[in-house]
Amino acid sequence: MPVTDLPSGLKPLELAHHLRDQIERGHTYARSRKHRFRWKSVAVRLTTLVLSAASTIILGLQNLDPWTGTAFSLVAVVTVVSALEPFFAWRSLWVLMEDASHRFHRLQDDLSYYIASHPAEEIDPARVREMFERYQEIWDSLSSRWLKYRDNA
Secondary structure: OOOOOOOOOOOHHHHHHHHHHHHHHHHHHHHHHHHHHHHHHHHHHHHHHHHHHHHHHHHOOOOOHHHHHHHHHHHHHHHHHHHHHHHHOHHHHHHHHHHHHHHHHHHHHHHHHHHHHOOHHHOOHHHHHHHHHHHHHHHHHHHHHHHHHHHHO
């Protein structure tokens, strides 16, 4: 998703607006992924909780053979479901997207303030490039941390 470089031939204000659009796309990407990972993480946690509670209750009713069999089946399902979270790392990825979203939002605020506080003719392309480099650093950090989480899975 990141861009390799800023386009040439744009006026400083156009360059700043282009970067702001890039940041917004990054922010939108991180936000959508964050919501998806959060939902999956919560679903796995709740499923594990419900299955654990149900199996514990059923094990308390050991006099009934069908219930005992069902309880042991639920314990097995809990084991499988519990293994999904560390494998897919949804919680870690959710937190990662939360961090990326925060960093994109902060950069967007900084850029918007810079544009608003300077007349168009005083916008410094070097300053915009610095902000673009911060944008690239966010993507680099996000990608390397993403790979780390996926490698550990």
